[in-house]
Amino acid sequence: MSLFFCEWKKIWNWRVVGLLFTFAALMWFLVLKVDVQNYKTLMTSAHYQREMFEKYGTTLEVEELDEYDIPGKMTAVEEELDNQISSDMLFTNHGIHTYKEYQTFMANGMDGMDEQAAERFFKLASQMDEQLWSNETRKGSQKLLVPPVGRLEMLAELQNRYAHYEQSSALHGLTRENQNHPVAAEAIRKIQSKHNNSLVPTALQGSVSRYASVVGVSAILMTILIVSPSLTRDRARNVYLLQYSSAAGRRILWIQLAAAVSSACIFSLVVIAVSAIPLLAAGMGDYFGVSMLFTSYSSLVFLYEITFAQYVLLLAGMIILLCAAAACFTFVLARFSTNIMNTILKIVPLGLAFWILYLGAISDTFTPFNMLFSSVLHGRMVMPELILCVVLAVVGVLTVVSILVRERKTDVSS
Amino acid sequence: MLSLNRVSKQYGNFMALEEIDLEFTQGVYALLAPNGAGKTTLIKMLATLIFPTKGEILWNGDDIIALDAAYRDLIGYLPQDFGYYRNHTPREFLRYMAAVKCLKREQVAQRIDELLDLVGLSDVRDKKMRKFSGGMIQRVGIAQAMLNNPRILILDEPTAGLDPKERVRFRNLISSLSKDRIVILSTHIVSDIETIASSVILIKDRRLFAQDSPGSICQQLNGKIFETDAVDDLDIPHLLLTERQENGQTITRFASEQGSGEARSVTPNLEDVFLYVYRDEER
Amino acid sequence: MVYRYELKKLLLSPLLLTLTLLCVLANLTFLLVEHDNAPSPRQTNRPEDVLAAQDASIFDGYSAASIAESYIRWYRLEGTNAEHVRAKYDALQPVIDRKAAADEKPQLHFSGQVSDVHVLLFGKLLKFFSQEVGLLALLTALLSAVYEQMRGTESIVYASRVGRQVQLTKLWVTLSASAVLSLMVIGCSLLIFFALFDFAIPWQADVSSVFDHALGETKPFITWNDLTVAEYLWASLGISMGLAWLCALIGFAAGTGFRSVYAAFGACVLLFTAFDLVARSSLLPVGSMLKSAWGLNPMWLWKNSGTWFTDGRAEMLWANFERLGLCAYSILFASAVWGAYHLLRRREIH
Known part of the structure; x- marks a missing residue:
C-alpha cells in the first residue's frame, strides 16, 4: 500500500496542482462562468415554466394545463402589447395600433417594393422590433425583465409544447423516419403517450450538455498531462532497472497503473464535483426529478425517459470512464517512451483524438443531434455514447493489461 | 597557460x-x-x-x-x-x-x-x-x-x-x-x-x-606508513589504511607518527596519501 | 555542416514523420467524407444559375457602412467601439468602389458549387492544415530545442567550439524542418483535394468577385487587395506557413528557456489555451482596440482562417490583420527566443 502511495505522490506534486489551478481558473473565468450566466439569462426568460413547475411539480397533467390557462394569459399579454403599441408614435405614425396590425405589417414584408423602399422598410422594421423588445427590459422588477413581446413568445412556445405537441411537425417528420431511426420513433411514442408532460426547462439540457463538453474535454486532457510524466521519468532515469530488480519486481507496473487510473478517476470526480457547484447554485438541482424526454420548438430534444439527475450521473460516469481510458492509453504510450519529449510527441495526438472523439461522438449526449447516434448509427442503437465510453474504457484496460502481462517476460536493456 | x-x-x-x-x-x-x-x-x-x-x-x-x-x-x-x-x-x-x-x-x-x-x-x-x-x-x-x-x-x-x-x-x-x-x-x-x-x-x-x-606528495608521508600482521598488538595512535591477504595472514597497512614493535616501514603511495589526507571525511 | 546534421536529426525522427503522416491521413479522411456528402455538380450547375450570376453585379452601389451597422446592431456596440467598427468599414468603401468601377461579374466556378467549395477549401481544409502544420512546427521546435538535453549530450556539445551557439543553428534548422514538414502536409492535402474534386478553376479571376458571400455570412467576400484566385490561394498558404514558423518560434523559445521539457510543453499548452479562451470570452468587448490586438494571436488567426485578407468581421479593426498579427507575434516570439537563448548562454549545465 505504501508503494501505491509513493506512486501517487509521484503523479501529484505542487507543480501539477499549480498547473491545474491555473488551467481551472482560465476555464472558469473565460468559459464556464459565461455558460452559467447564459443559463441564468435563459432561465429568466422561462418564468412561466418555472411558475408551472413550482405549482404542479415535475409533470404537467392535462387538467393542470387547463387550469394554468395559457390562452387566457396570452390574451392578457396581447392587450398589454396593444396598449404599448397604441401609445407609441413609431407605430401609430404608420397606422399600426395593435399587435395584430403589427404582425400583418411585418408579414407583408417587402413584397413588391423597389430597392430603396425595401431598405426603408428594413430600417423601420428593425426600429419597431427594437422598440418592442427593449421597452421594458430595464425596469427593476424581476417579472418585467422580459418585455411583453417576449412573454407572448414564451406563452406561445408553452402552448405549442403542451397543448399542440401532437401537431408538431417534428413529431410527424420523425414518425415518417421510424424505420431509419427506431430509437427516435420510440422516444416520440413515449412523448405522445405521456402528453409531452415533462416540465423540464428547455434551456436545461443544452446548457448542461455544453458545460459538460467543456468540463469533460478539459478533464481528459488534464488527465493525459498529469499521468504521462511519472512512468516516463522512471524510464528516462533508468529507475525502472532498480524497480524491476527489487522485491516488488515488475509488479510495480501494476501498482503504477493503479495509481494512474485511480488518479484519473479521482481527479475527474473532483473536477465534476467542483464544476457542478455553480450549476447547483444556479438552481439546477431543483430539476433533478424531472423527465428529460420532451419536445420543444417543434423538435425532439431528448431521446430517453430518464430524469435530470440520472442524466447528470450518466454524463459524470461517461467523463470518468473516458478519463480512465485516457489514463490507460497514456500509460501504454509512456511505457514505450524513453524520455519526456518522446511521450509528449505521443500524447499530443492522443489528446487530440480524445478531443475530436468527444466533440464528434459524445457531445449533444442522448439527443437526436449526437453525430454518432444520427450520422453513424442512424438512430438504431440506444445510448451509443455511453456504450462508446464503456468500450473505450474496456479497450484501454485490456490494452494496458496485455502490455503488463507481456512485460513479465520482456528482456530489459537500459 | x-x-x-x-x-x-x-x-x-x-x-x-x-x-x-x-x-x-x-x-x-x-x-x-x-x-x-x-x-x-x-x-x-x-x-x-x-x-x-x-x-x-x-x-x-x-x-x-x-x-x-x-x-x-x-x-x-x-x-x-x-x-x-x-x-x-x-x-x-x-x-x-x-x-x-x-x-x-x-x-x-x-x-x-x-x-x-x-x-x-x-x-x-x-x-x-x-x-x-x-x-x-x-x-x-x-x-x-x-x-x-x-x-x-x-x-x-x-x-x-x-x-x-x-x-x-x-x-x-x-x-x-x-x-x-x-x-x-x-x-x-x-x-x-x-x-x-x-x-x-x-x-x-x-x-x-x-x-x-x-x-613529492607521497614523500610527505615518508616514515609514517607501516605494515604489520599483528594490528591488534599496536599500542600507538594510528590510522588504519588498507588490509590485504598474504601467505594466509592479514597484512594491515597503517599510518602513524612513529613505528611500533614488529611493524615495518614501507614506501607511501598515493592511496595512502588519499586515505590519510581525507581521514576526517572518511570517518 | 552542423546545420545538415541537425536537419537530418529532425527530418528522420520517426515520431515527427508519423505525426506528419497522421495529419495527411486526417485530411484524407475529412476530404473523403466531404466528397461522399457533396451533391452532384450537375444539380447546382443549372444554366439559369449561370445566367443569373452573370447578370448580377455584387459590388455596384454596395455600402460598407451597412456591414458596419449590422455588426453594431448585432453586438449592441456603443460609443468608441462602434466608431472603431464604422471607421474600419469606411476604409473598406474605396476598395468596394474600385471593384464596382471595374464592373466585374461573378463567375460560377468549381462546377457551380461556388460557396460550398469555397467553404471546403478556404474555410475548412485551410483551417485544418494550417492548425496541423502549426502543431507540427511547435513539436518540431520543442524536440529540436531539447534534443541534446534529452540525449544527455549537452555537456559535450556545449563544451565544443560551436558551444551554446548550436542553439542558433538549431533555430534555423527548426524553421527549415517545419517548412519541409508543412509542405509535405499542405502539398499532400491539396493534391488529394484536387484529385477528389474535379474543378476548372479560373486562377486569374479576382477572388473578391468570384465568391458571392463571405464564409458563413451574407455580406460579400471582399479582400483589401486585388487578389486573383491563384494569388489568394498562395497568400493563404503563405500565412499558414508563417503561422507554422510562428509556432516554431513559440516552441523553440519555451524549449530553450525552460530547463524542464515538460514545463516547456505545459507553458505552450497554457499559452495557447489563454490565447483561445481570452479571445472567446467577453472580457474584451468587440470593437475595442484590446480585443482587436488580442485577436492577432495565432489561435484566433487559425480559427478565422476563412476571413484572412478580408475585413475580419467586427472583432478586427485593422486591414491586413493576418499579416499584422503574423509580424507582431513573430517579432514578439523572436524576441522571446532571443531572450531564452541568452538565458541558455548564462545557464549552468549540471
Missing part, C-alpha cells in the same frame, strides 16, 4: 569551491578528492559549462568566458555521465561531434578513422551504439574528446567502465598525449594517477590542499 585566480563557486548557501588558485602548463594534472569535494565542479568550470561565482579562469591571460569559441576550440572534454545518440554508429556520432567542433571537412574522415583505431573501435565503427557496452561507450567518449586534437584535454572519470587492459592502453595514450598539451583528469583510480600524472591536485574543505608531483 591555463590559470585559476581565486576561483570560488557557490550554489545558493552552499560553497562548493573557495578561492582556488591553480596553474596548468604542460603535462597530466590529476584531481584527487573524495566524492562531493568539488572535482566535477572545477572540471565543469574549466569546460565553461558552469561559471565561477568569484575569481577568474584565464588562458594565456584572457578570461575563458570572454574567449568563448576560441577557448572551446582548444579543449577536449569527456564528462562523467557521457550522453550519446543510441541510434548512431560511432562514426556518425563522431562526424556530428566533428561538425560542432568545426573541424575541416576534408580532415574529418581520416581523423575519425585514426581515433577509432586508437580506441580500438575500428571493428564496430558502423554498428549502432545502442548495443555497446559501458566500456565501448566510454572509448567513443574519449575519441570525441580528442577529435579536435585539443591543447587542453579535460577528462572527468575517464577510465570508469574500462577493463584493466583498456585502462592500461588509455593510460599510455594519455601519457603520450601529454607531451605537448595540458591533460586535466579527475579519477578515483589512484593507480591511473601514479603512473601518468605529472602533478596531483588535492582539494580539501573546498580549498586547494596541495598541488605537487605524485612523488
Whole structure:
C-alpha cells in the first residue's frame, strides 16, 4: 500500500496542482462562468415554466394545463402589447395600433417594393422590433425583465409544447423516419403517450450538455498531462532497472497503473464535483426529478425517459470512464517512451483524438443531434455514447493489461 | 597557460569551491578528492559549462568566458555521465561531434578513422551504439574528446567502465598525449594517477590542499606508513589504511607518527596519501 | 555542416514523420467524407444559375457602412467601439468602389458549387492544415530545442567550439524542418483535394468577385487587395506557413528557456489555451482596440482562417490583420527566443 502511495505522490506534486489551478481558473473565468450566466439569462426568460413547475411539480397533467390557462394569459399579454403599441408614435405614425396590425405589417414584408423602399422598410422594421423588445427590459422588477413581446413568445412556445405537441411537425417528420431511426420513433411514442408532460426547462439540457463538453474535454486532457510524466521519468532515469530488480519486481507496473487510473478517476470526480457547484447554485438541482424526454420548438430534444439527475450521473460516469481510458492509453504510450519529449510527441495526438472523439461522438449526449447516434448509427442503437465510453474504457484496460502481462517476460536493456 | 585566480563557486548557501588558485602548463594534472569535494565542479568550470561565482579562469591571460569559441576550440572534454545518440554508429556520432567542433571537412574522415583505431573501435565503427557496452561507450567518449586534437584535454572519470587492459592502453595514450598539451583528469583510480600524472591536485574543505608531483606528495608521508600482521598488538595512535591477504595472514597497512614493535616501514603511495589526507571525511 | 546534421536529426525522427503522416491521413479522411456528402455538380450547375450570376453585379452601389451597422446592431456596440467598427468599414468603401468601377461579374466556378467549395477549401481544409502544420512546427521546435538535453549530450556539445551557439543553428534548422514538414502536409492535402474534386478553376479571376458571400455570412467576400484566385490561394498558404514558423518560434523559445521539457510543453499548452479562451470570452468587448490586438494571436488567426485578407468581421479593426498579427507575434516570439537563448548562454549545465 505504501508503494501505491509513493506512486501517487509521484503523479501529484505542487507543480501539477499549480498547473491545474491555473488551467481551472482560465476555464472558469473565460468559459464556464459565461455558460452559467447564459443559463441564468435563459432561465429568466422561462418564468412561466418555472411558475408551472413550482405549482404542479415535475409533470404537467392535462387538467393542470387547463387550469394554468395559457390562452387566457396570452390574451392578457396581447392587450398589454396593444396598449404599448397604441401609445407609441413609431407605430401609430404608420397606422399600426395593435399587435395584430403589427404582425400583418411585418408579414407583408417587402413584397413588391423597389430597392430603396425595401431598405426603408428594413430600417423601420428593425426600429419597431427594437422598440418592442427593449421597452421594458430595464425596469427593476424581476417579472418585467422580459418585455411583453417576449412573454407572448414564451406563452406561445408553452402552448405549442403542451397543448399542440401532437401537431408538431417534428413529431410527424420523425414518425415518417421510424424505420431509419427506431430509437427516435420510440422516444416520440413515449412523448405522445405521456402528453409531452415533462416540465423540464428547455434551456436545461443544452446548457448542461455544453458545460459538460467543456468540463469533460478539459478533464481528459488534464488527465493525459498529469499521468504521462511519472512512468516516463522512471524510464528516462533508468529507475525502472532498480524497480524491476527489487522485491516488488515488475509488479510495480501494476501498482503504477493503479495509481494512474485511480488518479484519473479521482481527479475527474473532483473536477465534476467542483464544476457542478455553480450549476447547483444556479438552481439546477431543483430539476433533478424531472423527465428529460420532451419536445420543444417543434423538435425532439431528448431521446430517453430518464430524469435530470440520472442524466447528470450518466454524463459524470461517461467523463470518468473516458478519463480512465485516457489514463490507460497514456500509460501504454509512456511505457514505450524513453524520455519526456518522446511521450509528449505521443500524447499530443492522443489528446487530440480524445478531443475530436468527444466533440464528434459524445457531445449533444442522448439527443437526436449526437453525430454518432444520427450520422453513424442512424438512430438504431440506444445510448451509443455511453456504450462508446464503456468500450473505450474496456479497450484501454485490456490494452494496458496485455502490455503488463507481456512485460513479465520482456528482456530489459537500459 | 591555463590559470585559476581565486576561483570560488557557490550554489545558493552552499560553497562548493573557495578561492582556488591553480596553474596548468604542460603535462597530466590529476584531481584527487573524495566524492562531493568539488572535482566535477572545477572540471565543469574549466569546460565553461558552469561559471565561477568569484575569481577568474584565464588562458594565456584572457578570461575563458570572454574567449568563448576560441577557448572551446582548444579543449577536449569527456564528462562523467557521457550522453550519446543510441541510434548512431560511432562514426556518425563522431562526424556530428566533428561538425560542432568545426573541424575541416576534408580532415574529418581520416581523423575519425585514426581515433577509432586508437580506441580500438575500428571493428564496430558502423554498428549502432545502442548495443555497446559501458566500456565501448566510454572509448567513443574519449575519441570525441580528442577529435579536435585539443591543447587542453579535460577528462572527468575517464577510465570508469574500462577493463584493466583498456585502462592500461588509455593510460599510455594519455601519457603520450601529454607531451605537448595540458591533460586535466579527475579519477578515483589512484593507480591511473601514479603512473601518468605529472602533478596531483588535492582539494580539501573546498580549498586547494596541495598541488605537487605524485612523488613529492607521497614523500610527505615518508616514515609514517607501516605494515604489520599483528594490528591488534599496536599500542600507538594510528590510522588504519588498507588490509590485504598474504601467505594466509592479514597484512594491515597503517599510518602513524612513529613505528611500533614488529611493524615495518614501507614506501607511501598515493592511496595512502588519499586515505590519510581525507581521514576526517572518511570517518 | 552542423546545420545538415541537425536537419537530418529532425527530418528522420520517426515520431515527427508519423505525426506528419497522421495529419495527411486526417485530411484524407475529412476530404473523403466531404466528397461522399457533396451533391452532384450537375444539380447546382443549372444554366439559369449561370445566367443569373452573370447578370448580377455584387459590388455596384454596395455600402460598407451597412456591414458596419449590422455588426453594431448585432453586438449592441456603443460609443468608441462602434466608431472603431464604422471607421474600419469606411476604409473598406474605396476598395468596394474600385471593384464596382471595374464592373466585374461573378463567375460560377468549381462546377457551380461556388460557396460550398469555397467553404471546403478556404474555410475548412485551410483551417485544418494550417492548425496541423502549426502543431507540427511547435513539436518540431520543442524536440529540436531539447534534443541534446534529452540525449544527455549537452555537456559535450556545449563544451565544443560551436558551444551554446548550436542553439542558433538549431533555430534555423527548426524553421527549415517545419517548412519541409508543412509542405509535405499542405502539398499532400491539396493534391488529394484536387484529385477528389474535379474543378476548372479560373486562377486569374479576382477572388473578391468570384465568391458571392463571405464564409458563413451574407455580406460579400471582399479582400483589401486585388487578389486573383491563384494569388489568394498562395497568400493563404503563405500565412499558414508563417503561422507554422510562428509556432516554431513559440516552441523553440519555451524549449530553450525552460530547463524542464515538460514545463516547456505545459507553458505552450497554457499559452495557447489563454490565447483561445481570452479571445472567446467577453472580457474584451468587440470593437475595442484590446480585443482587436488580442485577436492577432495565432489561435484566433487559425480559427478565422476563412476571413484572412478580408475585413475580419467586427472583432478586427485593422486591414491586413493576418499579416499584422503574423509580424507582431513573430517579432514578439523572436524576441522571446532571443531572450531564452541568452538565458541558455548564462545557464549552468549540471
